[in-house]
Amino acid sequence: MVITPIHYIIVPLIAAFAIPLISKIHKELYRIVPGIVMFYNIIISFVLMKEVNEVGYISEIIAGWEAPWGINLIITPFSGFLVSLISVLGFLIWLYQYRFKKVIDVGEIKSYGIMQMLMITGAIGIIITGDIFNLFVFMEIVAITAVSLTSFYRGRDGAEAGFKYLLIGSFASAMVLLAILILYTQVGTLNMAEISERMHLVPQGIKATILILFIVGFGIEAELFPLNGWAPDAYSQAPGPTSAAFAGIVVKAGIYGLIRIIFTLFDIDGAFDFLIIAGLVTMIIAEFSAVKQTNLKRMLAYSSIGQMGLVLIAFGIGTKEAVFAALFLMFNHAIIKSLLFMTGSILMYNSKDKTILSIHGIAKKLPYVSILFAIGSFAIVGLPPFSGFWSKLYILTAAANKEMILLIIAILAVSIVEIVYYFRVVSKLYFAEDTEHIEIFKPSINSLIAMGVLAITIIVIGVYPDLITGYLHNAADMLLDKTSYIKFVLNNNVQIQ
Amino acid sequence: MIAIIIIIIMAVLLLAAAIYSVLHRDLLFAVLGTGIVSVILSLFFYLLQAPDVALTEAAIGIALTTIIFVITIRNTSRDEDEIIDKENEKL
């Protein structure tokens, strides 16, 4: 059987519909099924990335209707890169949570596996679809799974965070729906390439309205200020692996939606300035809120929002170099923040009252986890031997080439704030007086492997950044090349065999 | 002429039912209001040549949405401000 992009969607769905049946046959099998699916996703990504680097684009039509009539899935170097990243992370998160201690009951773990898997599928769907309403449907899949996973634990705050997320999320999807509606009246199509082609026919006023609606809609998933009120609650209440999936996967899909709308659908002046300003405000407010957090997961959540602000700034600078830097930062943030959430939730699980204060000196008892957490912290603030350093450097040089001095100062100032709060935690882990702990729960070997793989990636990319910069340059070029995308989807729609 | 009046009455009723369901303190009646909104809405869909959508709205909006709201209210409080319940508890 030939591997095509549709496998990303149908294989997890077959697994999801079959898991209730499988669980009746074998008790252990249905825990492993999501892992097999995730591993298969990695294989698909591998094959497709190889192909896309030779061909340039892969497009698959669905139900036999060519591009403007039916739905098409499209893989560009940019989306292919993100999808591969998500597939790998998805597998590692599964590996990490396999036999996760806190999830005990059979009924629960069944639905947990299904929802986690389909959340990742939804995020992949957002990225590869070429149709705007289809994107909305995948967004809803992500939203519903994210809400259910946020309120997964029995505690009282989970439901509250979930409700908050649901309220904001359904408002966002209503905005996206409204935007699609207005867009449809103007261009008469739902295919993104054709919309992009006909966008110049739309009057400026309506275009601006559509853009605002889309930004509100996707800004919520992308954690744009002031739409990110759900994020700290959801991150801190969700199970650990889910928080890692939020930071590494869901947010990436949201950012991708926002960027794709702005880059391929609109060419309004001021959209890029808007990105810079929105990113700057998001970053500054989030990083300063992170400092005063006492809950580790909340602190990581705010830091995650701040990093997304930085990504938006980089996209807003708009040059090829800056887009490259933004992609690099997205990659880094995905792996580093996932590592931080994975290690952080183990640390939190072993602390008495879930605050940073109660993990003093835990490094002696959990040496591996602590060192992995330290690696993550050093990487995310941008210390030299780790991969985070390069992405920050590229963003700063891109800003310098455009002579945005104030921006550089702001980024550097925020980095200092970041260093303050991350080093505070790390130093407390290692150097503070030992306080009494509850019984220590040692991480299982598979979760140590998952975290170890991430940490090794961080160091390897930090030492040899050239390993991925080639792919990233390619991806950045393709993102900015709007016309060849349109041409490929609409005219040269050869089906890949 | 009568038809146009019917349409205007429908629009006014729709908005009135929506306002009623937002403002009424007894949640059971508020839910009844949303049911009426769905009924008139599905009539609107029928007149706007969308029988498929009208059928969906009738089946989902009128029947199912209303019933899950009613189930929720049965499991929570019927009064919006929960004053009646608190008084009942005192007694």
Next chain:
Amino acid sequence: MQEEFNEIFLKYHEIITLGVYGTAIGLMLIGLYAILTKKNLVKIVIGLSIFDAGIHLLFVGIGYVKGGTAPIFSPGYENAGNRMVDPVPQALVLTAIVIGFAVTAVALSLVIRLYKHHNTAKIDQIKSLKW
């Protein structure tokens, strides 16, 4: 009956425009009002479903074509393709209604769970997170 209404739609076009768009936007605003001001969680969910209903009406409204018939080629309408209403928004709104129901159901189950824990369904009394 639908044909009769079609003639009327042609005759009193402005009033119908106001009727459909006005009602739809009115529903959205009423729903938004409930979401923003109400303290009771059930009321907020009611507001959400009214807001959705407004958007659905807008969808069907923009798909309508003056004098068009429903997009079904039933016997007797085989060649009516050129005077049918736009089928795409109707197909989209079908999807949107079902998704909206799913979201409402999840929201209400969360309300039930919140009520169980806090014995209240009012935002200002559920204090652990900031609203």
Next chain:
Amino acid sequence: MKKVLVIILLVIIGYFLAETFINIPFGENRIGDINLEKPTAAGYYLSNTTEKSKVANVITAIVVNYRGLDTLGEVTVLFLATTGIASILYRRKEEEENAETERLSLPSSNIVRSGARVLFPTIALLGIYVFIHGHLTPGGGFQGGTIVATGFLLMLISYKGFNTNHNRMVWIESLAGLSFIFLGIWGLISDNTFLGNIPEVGKLNSLISGGLIPLIYIAVGFKVAVELTGILDILLKIKPKK
């Protein structure tokens, strides 16, 4: 005070919406001529559905075939809602045993029960009729499935002892979902595109027409019916407050 602010905000939003929709005339024909060489999407669907898909109801053709991936996603959303609600309201085994499961029920007089007994088959048949004829008349899998679920609702609230067979529900749900995907994969094998249709069978406006479209809609109907019944069942089983 807050209310005044909100109303001002709403007036502004309403103004913007009105401003936008004034530029989108109501009832205008945006489809254009459907016989052009390159019509709009809607025009293409209107001019080609009867010939290429052999389906009378264009909406069904769009929902199941042209935009079939949306429908797959939609079914998945319902599936996830059922799973999510089950996990949100989940009770551990020991809790389950302690709690007396008492469902919301109508005052169960004989009249109600015998009425439900008569009505249930009628409603279920109506629902099944609606989703079997989805490609000919208005309605289809979602509408029919919802109607069937309403019938189950009637039984659930009028008979205290009426229990949906959980095991059978799981089987029907899984098999319906899987058959949707496998019908799609049939297209992948025969036509090289997922959900590709084989419309050669039958003629327009007869029950057997439209290739795989009615089959897929029937699978959707079963799945939606079981999923919605599942949601209602979970919600009805919650132990009410005293």
